[in-house]
Amino acid sequence: MEEVRASCAWVSSCASNVTLDYSGIEKAAQLMKNSIPKVEWDFERIHYFDGGPLTVQYLLVLDAVNFCFWPDEELSYEHLAKGLKETLLSDKSAFDADRLQKYTGPELRRMLKWTKPLPLENERARLLREVGIGLESSFDGKASKLVDSCENSAAKLVSLLTSHFPGFRDHAVYKGRQVFFYKRAQIFAADLWGAFKGRRYGEFKDAEALTMFADYIIPAVLEQLGVLRYSPFLSNAIASDREVACGSEEEVEIRACSVHAVEEIRDSIRKKSGKQYLSVELDLWLWAYGVKCPSLQHHRTLSMYY
Numbered sequence: 001m002e003e004v005r006a007s008c009a010w011v012s013s014c015a016s017n018v019t020l021d022y023s024g025i026e027k028a029a030q031l032m033k034n035s036i037p038k039v040e041w042d043f044e045r046i047h048y049f050d051g052g053p054l055t056v057q058y059l060l061v062l063d064a065v066n067f068c069f070w071p072d073e074e075l076s077y078e079h080l081a082k083g084l085k086e087t088l089l090s091d092k093s094a095f096d097a098d099r100l101q102k103y104t105g106p107e108l109r110r111m112l113k114w115t116k117p118l119p120l121e122n123e124r125a126r127l128l129r130e131v132g133i134g135l136e137s138s139f140d141g142k143a144s145k146l147v148d149s150c151e152n153s154a155a156k157l158v159s160l161l162t163s164h165f166p167g168f169r170d171h172a173v174y175k176g177r178q179v180f181f182y183k184r185a186q187i188f189a190a191d192l193w194g195a196f197k198g199r200r201y202g203e204f205k206d207a208e209a210l211t212m213f214a215d216y217i218i219p220a221v222l223e224q225l226g227v228l229r230y231s232p233f234l235s236n237a238i239a240s241d242r243e244v245a246c247g248s249e250e251e252v253e254i255r256a257c258s259v260h261a262v263e264e265i266r267d268s269i270r271k272k273s274g275k276q277y278l279s280v281e282l283d284l285w286l287w288a289y290g291v292k293c294p295s296l297q298h299h300r301t302l303s304m305y306y
């Protein structure tokens with residue numbers, strides 16, 4: 001994850017559409033330093049959890065397709081989590097590696113009890129098949145084996161995921177250089193950590209290595225808090241729901257500056273109060289704040305990464 005931190009800090013230093021406002025960072029750090037409320041993982045009560053390996057399988061499937069809900073006004077992450085949970089409750093073998101390899105877009109749609117095609121539906125089904133194939137060929141079909149082989153290191157888990165499952169290789173090229181985000185790979189580690197409360201499959205000796213997860217909710221929260229400032233061009237694009245092209249400089253800057261801003265808020269809280277939060281804790285607080293705020297306008301990029 002050092003690559004994520006370093007490449008995002010670099011983008012932030014030469015960005016022209018997004019800037020970090022250091023007075024906003026100080027204010028956010030001040031706001032969060034005494035009272036970052038502990039946000040419970042699954043505060044929404046939407047997830048499957050049985051305390052064992054099937055939960056790990058569920059989380060990997062969930063995070064393989066945890067992206068891009070906004071093109072459908074009514075669809076949200078909650079429908080995905082609940083739909084996959086219901087699927088598993090009625091059929092414990094639904095996410096076995098051999099079954100994952102066969103799913104089609106319309107089948108995934110039925111799991112979510114959705115009547116319209118899902119955004120990027122066929123891409124989502126392809127990613128499920130990729131997970132099934134990767135699990136079968138390298139981990140006896142079990143996501144829990146993948147987690148066992150990371151030796152309690154979140155960094156190693158992200159690295160294993162990205163090497164075995166190409167769909168998790170979330171990166172971009174900016175001014176000729178490679179920039180790393182690994183949003184869904186990191187969120188999988190964080191989901192394990194949250195679900196298992198830092199124990200068993202969620203025990204990581206390096207949870208502090210994880211950065212925030214560069215999605216489309218947190219940048220909007222950071223902008224509202226005055227931590228990020230957008231250029232008039234970008235503000236207009238967001239205000240008028242104009243798509244921000246995947247891989248464009250604006251898009252890479254939004255994501256990279258968000259990662260870097262959360263690192264800066266974390267450092268500022270530590271300097272002010274000595275409290276050492278994890279970026280994951282700040283992420284969950286910001287995300288929970290963002291999803292409760294329906295008026296928040298976020299950037300719209302069609303992407304299978306977030």
Ligand SMILES: Nc1nc2c(c(CN[C@H]3C=C[C@H](O)[C@@H]3O)cn2[C@@H]2O[C@H](COP(=O)(O)O)[C@@H](O)[C@H]2O)c(=O)[nH]1
Nearest residue numbers: 041042043066067069070076077213215216217287306
């Ligand atoms: N940075 C960050 N982004 C996150 C999550 C989560 C879910 N985390 C679980 C962990 C604990 C809780 O129990 C949650 O269930 C989803 N997302 C992203 O949000 C977007 C969906 O938004 P909307 O269209 O409004 O549903 C989409 O890009 C999705 O990938 C997170 O934690 N951090």
